[in-house]
Amino acid sequence: MAKFKCKVCGYVYDEDNGEKRRDLAAGTKWDDVPDTFKCPSCGAPKKSFVAI
Template sequence: MHNKSSKQSSKPEKIEYPAWMCVECGHVYDPGAGDPYWEIRAGVPFEQLPEDWFCPVCNADKDKFRLFSSQL
């Protein structure tokens, strides 16, 4: 006998990664969205971006990004 309420959800758990903001231009890298310019798929955390990755807006190096927290 199967009980629907005892079934575990087949939906994968959503993992949230923090966003990072460029100190030069204010561009925010959101891991949930990825980076279409660099063809980085959604879900890639900032730490896993290629070493040669740079800001798609102002070309600042990766080390010019800081953790971003929204104060909404």
């Protein structure tokens, strides 16, 4: 599973863990995360994330 880092604040979205605060179950692939996703730490849009 992959990880994606917010370029604004450094928050890391880990596909293995998902994101409870955004109702994304563990195992949710980044491609399946909605384009409306906002960083749960700083509110940056999905386009602000890069693969790590």
